[in-house]
Amino acid sequence: MKYISTRGHLGQAAKPEFCDILLGGLAPDGGLYLPEHYPQVTRAELDAWRSLSYAELAFEILSRFITDIPADELRAICNKTYTAEVYRHARAGEKASDITPVHWLEEGRLGLLELSNGPTLAFKDMAMQLLGNLFEYVLEKRAETINILGATSGDTGSAAEYAMRGKHGVRVFMLSPHGKMSAFQRAQMYSLQDDNIFNIAVTGMFDDAQDIVKAVSNDHAFKAEYKIGAVNSINWARVAAQIVYYFKGYFAATRSNDEQIAFSVPSGNFGNICAGHIARQMGLPVARLILATNENDVLDEFFRSGVYRPRKAAETHVTSSPSMDISKASNFERFVFDLVGRDPKKVAALWAEVDAGRAFDLSGSAEFARIADFGFVSGASSHADRIATIRKVYERYGVMVDTHTADGLKVAWQCRDEVPATVPILVLETAQAVKFSETIVEALGREPERPAEMEGMEKLPQRVEVMAPDVDLVKRFISAHV
Numbered sequence: 353m354k355y356i357s358t359r360g361h362l363g364q365a366a367k368p369e370f371c372d373i374l375l376g377g378l379a380p381d382g383g384l385y386l387p388e389h390y391p392q393v394t395r396a397e398l399d400a401w402r403s404l405s406y407a408e409l410a411f412e413i414l415s416r417f418i419t420d421i422p423a424d425e426l427r428a429i430c431n432k433t434y435t436a437e438v439y440r441h442a443r444a445g446e447k448a449s450d451i452t453p454v455h456w457l458e459e460g461r462l463g464l465l466e467l468s469n470g471p472t473l474a475f476k477d478m479a480m481q482l483l484g485n486l487f488e489y490v491l492e493k494r495a496e497t498i499n500i501l502g503a504t505s506g507d508t509g510s511a512a513e514y515a516m517r518g519k520h521g522v523r524v525f526m527l528s529p530h531g532k533m534s535a536f537q538r539a540q541m542y543s544l545q546d547d548n549i550f551n552i553a554v555t556g557m558f559d560d561a562q563d564i565v566k567a568v569s570n571d572h573a574f575k576a577e578y579k580i581g582a583v584n585s586i587n588w589a590r591v592a593a594q595i596v597y598y599f600k601g602y603f604a605a606t607r608s609n610d611e612q613i614a615f616s617v618p619s620g621n622f623g624n625i626c627a628g629h630i631a632r633q634m635g636l637p638v639a640r641l642i643l644a645t646n647e648n649d650v651l652d653e654f655f656r657s658g659v660y661r662p663r664k665a666a667e668t669h670v671t672s673s674p675s676m677d678i679s680k681a682s683n684f685e686r687f688v689f690d691l692v693g694r695d696p697k698k699v700a701a702l703w704a705e706v707d708a709g710r711a712f713d714l715s716g717s718a719e720f721a722r723i724a725d726f727g728f729v730s731g732a733s734s735h736a737d738r739i740a741t742i743r744k745v746y747e748r749y750g751v752m753v754d755t756h757t758a759d760g761l762k763v764a765w766q767c768r769d770e771v772p773a774t775v776p777i778l779v780l781e782t783a784q785a786v787k788f789s790e791t792i793v794e795a796l797g798r799e800p801e802r803p804a805e806m807e808g809m810e811k812l813p814q815r816v817e818v819m820a821p822d823v824d825l826v827k828r829f830i831s832a833h834v
C-alpha cells in the first residue's frame with residue numbers, strides 16, 4: 353500500500369509505504385498521510401473474519417495497510433501485542449482474552465465496547481501498544497533511533513509512555529496542559545522515573561501543545577537532525593490500529609453480516625471516529641457514526657452547520673471530560689479530504705484558513721450537501737449531562753462509566769431515534785472511571801475501584817518540567833536531552 357498526503361505535495365518521486373511514514377508525524381507538506389485508497393472488504397472476508405481472535409483480526413486488517421512488513425513478522429507483532437496479559441483490566445465476569453468485550457446495558461440494543469482494558473486504562477492503549485512494538489521492529493531493522501514528541505490532554509501521554517518506557521533507541525518528550533488533567537492522569541505520567549521519558553507541562557491548553565508538535569514537525573531540518581517522531585493520531589499507524597476494534601465490535605454485537613451497527617464515539621481530536629469512518633469506507637455495515645463532544649463542541653457544530661470554527665485557547669473550556677478539551681481536531685483534515693472528493697488542493701485551501709486562525713464554511717457547498725452519505729450524526733454533552741448520565745447508568749444498570757464514555761452515552765440516547773430500532777448501538781468506552789474519580793465522587797458519592805498496582809499512585813514523587821507554550825523552548829529542551 354502506498355501513502356499520499358491530504359495536501360498533495362509530497363515532493364518525492366515515489367510514494368512512501370507504511371514503514372517510511374511510521375516514524376514521522378505530518379507529511380512534509382504539513383498534511384496528513386492516508387492510504388492511496390481504502391481496501392475494500394468483501395462479504396467472503398467479513399464471513400471469514402467473524403470468528404477470529406482480536407490478534408488474528410488485527411493482522412487481517414492491518415496487512416491491507418501494511419504491505420512492506422513480511423506477513424509472518426506482522427502476524428507475530430499482532431500476536432505479541434493483543435494478549436490477555438496486556439489487556440487484563442476487563443470488567444468482572446468478562447474474558448480479558450476478548451481484548452475488547454461488549455458489555456450490554458440493554459441486550460442487543462445498547463452496549464459499551466470496552467476499549468480501556470489496557471495498561472493505562474484508556475482506549476489509547478489499543479493502538480499505542482502496537483505502535484511500541486512496530487517502532488521497535490522498524491528501528492531495529494533500520495538501525496535507527498527516535499525522539500518522540502507528543503501532545504496529550506491526558507491519555508495519549510500515559511499510553512505512549514507505558515508503551516515506550518525502557519524501549520531501546522526511543523525517547524519520549526510529552527507535552528501536556530499544565531494543571532488541566534485529572535490528578536490520576538497527572539500521576540500516571542509524571543510519576544514515571546524512566547530515563548527515556550520526559551514530561552513537559554505547558555502553561556496553556558492541549559491545542560497549544562498540539563500546535564507545538566506540528567510546528568516542530570514542520571521544521572524539516574530540526575526534525576531530521578533530532579529524529580523527531582510522532583505518536584499522536586496525526587501518525588497514520590494510530591488510526592490504522594483503531595480500525596480493528598470497529599470490526600471486532602461489529603462481530604461481537606451482531607449475529608450475521610447482513611446486520612448493521614451504530615457506534616457512538618466520544619470525540620476530541622477526531623482520531624477515534626476517523627477510524628470508524630474508514631472502517632465504514634472499507635465496507636463495514638455501519639448505519640450511523642454518532643459523534644459526541646463535550647462543551648468544546650467544534651465538531652458537533654460542523655456536522656450540524658457545515659462551519660468548522662476552531663476556537664482560541666480563551667474560548668476552550670476546561671471540563672470534567674478533560675481529554676476531549678480540544679478545539680482544533682487534527683484528524684478532521686483526513687475526513688474532510690474524503691468529503692471533498694479526495695481533492696488535495698481543496699484541503700490545502702481550507703487548512704490555509706485554519707492555520708491562519710480562521711474558520712471555513714462548507715454549508716452551501718455541493719460537498720456538504722453529500723454529508724449524509726457519510727452516516728454521521730452528532731451532539732454535545734455538558735457537565736450536568738455527564739453527572740446525570742453517570743448516575744443513571746450506575747442506578748439503572750449497576751455500571752460505573754467514566755466522564756468521556758458518559759458523553760458518548762448521553763449523545764447516543766439523544767440520537768437514538770436516528771438509528772433503526774433493530775440496529776445495535778455500541779458506545780465506545782474510552783476510559784475507566786478511576787481516571788476521573790473527582791467527578792465520579794461528585795456524581796455517585798463513592799470512589800471508583802482501582803487496580804491494586806495503581807493504589808497510592810498520586811502520592812509518588814513526580815518528575816515534570818513546567819514551560820511556557822513556546823516552540824523554541826521545547827526545541828531547546830529536546831536538544832539538551834538527546
Ligand SMILES: Cc1ncc(COP(=O)(O)O)c(C=O)c1O
Pocket residue numbers: 474475506507508585618619620621622623624625675676756757782783
Ligand atoms: C478518554 C478519551 N475519550 C475520548 C477522547 C477523544 O478521542 P479523539 O481525540 O480520538 O477524538 C480522548 C482523547 O483523545 C480520550 O482520552
Ligand SMILES: N[C@@H](CCOP(=O)(O)O)C(=O)O
Pocket residue numbers: 503504505506507508509583584585586620621623675676682
Ligand atoms: N485526548 C488525547 C489528545 C491527543 O489525541 P491523539 O489521539 O491525537 O493522540 C489525549 O488524551 O491525550
